[in-house]
Amino acid sequence: MSFENIQDQEVALRLLRGIVRRGRVPNGLLFWGPDGVGKRLAAYEFAKAVNCAESPDDACDACLSCRKIDHRNHADVVYISPTGKTRIIKKEVIEDLNEMAAFRPFESAMRIVIIEDADRMNETAQNKFLKTLEEPPSNTAFVLLSGQPRFLLPTIRSRCQRVRFGALRPKTIAAMLARDPDISPEKSLAFAALSGGSMARALDLAKTERRKVVMDVVKNLAEGEDPLALSEQFGVYIQETEKRIATKVMEDNPAPRKGDEDGEPAPDKEALEAHITGLVRQEMIEHLVLFDAWYRDELVHSVTEDTRFTHNLDSTHMLGKRVNADVCAAKLQAITDAWKYIERNMNKQRIFRDLFFVLAGT
Numbered sequence: 001m002s003f004e005n006i007q008d009q010e011v012a013l014r015l016l017r018g019i020v021r022r023g024r025v026p027n028g029l030l031f032w033g034p035d036g037v038g039k040r041l042a043a044y045e046f047a048k049a050v051n052c053a054e055s056p057d058d059a060c061d062a063c064l065s066c067r068k069i070d071h072r073n074h075a076d077v078v079y080i081s082p083t084g085k086t087r088i089i090k091k092e093v094i095e096d097l098n099e100m101a102a103f104r105p106f107e108s109a110m111r112i113v114i115i116e117d118a119d120r121m122n123e124t125a126q127n128k129f130l131k132t133l134e135e136p137p138s139n140t141a142f143v144l145l146s147g148q149p150r151f152l153l154p155t156i157r158s159r160c161q162r163v164r165f166g167a168l169r170p171k172t173i174a175a176m177l178a179r180d181p182d183i184s185p186e187k188s189l190a191f192a193a194l195s196g197g198s199m200a201r202a203l204d205l206a207k208t209e210r211r212k213v214v215m216d217v218v219k220n221l222a223e224g225e226d227p228l229a230l231s232e233q234f235g236v237y238i239q240e241t242e243k244r245i246a247t248k249v250m251e252d253n254p255a256p257r258k259g260d261e262d263g264e265p266a267p268d269k270e271a272l273e274a275h276i277t278g279l280v281r282q283e284m285i286e287h288l289v290l291f292d293a294w295y296r297d298e299l300v301h302s303v304t305e306d307t308r309f310t311h312n313l314d315s316t317h318m319l320g321k322r323v324n325a326d327v328c329a330a331k332l333q334a335i336t337d338a339w340k341y342i343e344r345n346m347n348k349q350r351i352f353r354d355l356f357f358v359l360a361g362t
Contacts, residue, residue, distance in 0.1 A: 001058035002045040002048050002049060002058055002061055002066070002145075003016070003017065003042075003045055003049065003058050003059075005045065006038045006040065006041055006042050006045065006159050007168060007169075007172045007176075007361070008037075008166070008168045008169050008172050009037070009038055009042065009165055009166065009335060010054075010158075011164065012031075012042065012163050012164060012165050015163055016042065016046050016049070016163065017049075017057040017058065018057075019347040020046070020049045020050055020057045020058070021042065021057035021065075023204070024142045025050055025110060025139065026160070026161040027133065027136035027138075027140065027141055027159075027162035028136070028141075028142050028143065028144070028159050028161065029046075029141065029142070029143045029147050029160055029161050029162075029163060030118075030144045030146065030149060030152075030157060030158075030160035030161070030162045030163065031043060031143060031146070031147040031163050031165060032094070032145075032146050032147070032163070032165065033147065033163060033164055033165030033166060033167075033168055034147060034165070034166075034197060034198050035147045035198055035200050035201075036168075036195075036198035036201055036202075036203075037165050037166065037167060037168050037198060037199065037209065037266045038165060038168075038199075039250050040114075040116060040145060041200070042163075042165070043112075043114045043145060044069060044070075044077075045059060046112070046143065046258045047050060047069055047074075047077045047112035047143075048061070048065070048066045048069045048070070049357045050076075050112060050141070051063070051065045051066075051069070051074075051076070051108045051109065051110060051112075052065055054065055054331045055143050059063075061149060062268060063109060064245065068190065070255075072300040074107075074108075075105075075106040075107055076106055076108045076110070076111040076112065077111075078097070078100070078111065078113045078114065079114050079115070079116070080093060080097065080113065080114070080115045080116065081115075081116040081117060082116070082117050082120040087117070087120055088120055088122050088125075089115070089118070089121040089125055090122065090125055090333035091121050091122065091124040091128055092126040093125070094121065094125040094128045095128060097113065097129075097132075098129070098131070098132045101113070101132060101138065101140045102137065104139060105139055105140075109139065110138075110139055110140070110141060111139060111140040111141070112141050112143060113140060113141070113142045113143065114143045114145065115142065115143070115144050115145065117145065117146065117147075117151060118145060118146045119125070119146045119147075119148045119150075119151035119152050121152075122212075125312070126152065126153050126156060126339055127153070129142075129156065130153060130155055131154055132317070133156060133159045133160070134159070134351070142160075146155075146158060149162075151196040155289075165186070166197070167197020167198065168194065168195075168197045168198070168199060169197070170189075170192040170193050170194075170195070170197075171192070171201055173191070173192035173197070173202045174188045174189050174191075174192035174193055175187075175188075176189055176199060176202075177202060177203075177206060177328065178247045180274070181208070183206055184314075185316055186314040187206070188239075189313045190311070190312055190313045190314040190315070191205045191206055193310075193311040193312075193313055194211070194290070194293055194311050194312070202362070204351065205258050208288065210283075210286060210287060211286070211290055213233045213234075213237060214287055214290040214294070214313075215289055215290075215294070215315060217230060217234065217356070217359075218291070218293075218294050218318070218359075219318065221356065221359050222318065225325025227353075227356035227357045227359070227360040228353065228356075228357075230356055231349070231352055231356045231357075232351035232353075234349075234352050234356070235349040235352070235353075238284070238348050238349060239278065241283055242280050244278050244282065245276055245279045245280055249272060249276050249279070250272070250276060262300045263273070263331050268285050277345065280348075281342055281343065281345065284342050284348055285339060285342055288335055288338055290337050290356075291293075291313065291335050291359070292332065292335045292336075293311045293312065294312055295328060295335065296311075296330045297311055297312050297319065298319060298323050298328055299323065299325065299328040299329075301316075302325070302328070303325075304323045307319065309339065327361050327362065328359065329360050330358060331358055334354075334355050334358035334359065335355065336357070337350070338354075338355045340353050
């Protein structure tokens with residue numbers, strides 16, 4: 001059955017099954033919790049279950065309605081997500097949604113509107129959406145997905161039934177990663193432990209070179225290499241990262257070609273630059289998260305001498321000697337300070353240079 005495709009969300013699924021079984025679907029539902037834990041999949045499975053005539057509290061996965069939703073071509077299941085260079089859900093999108101919601105569903109008893117990253121609605125869009133929630137159409141249910149529900153208006157949150165999604169278990173993530181033949185069992189366990197319960201984060205760790213870069217720095221510092229030389233090498237890596245991100249953003253937001261009257265307006269240069277800066281800042285923070293995980297592992301292993309309590313399970317061979325607790329605390333504080341400086345948009349190369357000198361301490 002369809003809800004069984006969702007892992008580690010027993011409480012949320014029990015609530016959703018009860019809603020479907022009773023046939024009393026709220027006009028507003030807020031699926032909230034960390035990213036990459038199954039909120040989007042649960043929203044589609046919920047849409048299937050609501051419109052399935054073959055099962056009382058789930059979807060049969062075989063009827064025409066279920067198959068249409070699986071193939072994303074059901075007329076009464078609408079999906080909305082942030083668009084554009086700033087990844088915002090604009091008021092025009094909500095205006096079109098409100099107009100559509102005023103009409104009856106085309107082929108089912110209940111229209112389901114899934115709004116991904118609902119907290120990315122700008123203030124005007126949220127206010128327009130609120131009017132629909134205040135006087136909701138009886139045959140439309142809005143399912144809002146959000147990892148940061150505090151950015152939604154309190155009046156929107158109060159009109160939605162909340163469904164909490166928690167972090168996935170490390171063993172669940174490791175099992176899903178193990179299906180990829182290119183990811184070793186050791187790597188699967190490490191990525192799962194470092195993921196914070198998010199499958200999306202685990203896949204990101206598996207697909208990028210970010211963790212390798214961090215672990216190379218850790219290894220070289222432990223072997224006594226000059227932190228200044230390492231910071232210069234890392235500075236080149238930062239520049240390459242910035243260039244890669246900028247290229248990707250510009251490819252995703254091309255200026256309209258000459259003579260293309262129907263094209264979108266040319267992207268605003270300042271907005272694009274701000275978007276690129278934000279993405280680079282987040283990328284640097286992700287590196288700091290990995291540095292923090294390693295040096296916490298060092299401290300924990302030094303106290304317990306037990307690798308079961310570490311996150312970097314594929315690198316336990318590097319946790320050989322006992323470390324000074326005060327030195328380790330200073331390293332972790334330096335990482336926290338670097339995080340704060342990155343968020344303030346200070347010079348990234350200088351931040352990491354200063355950090356590497358602290359991390360080189362023994």
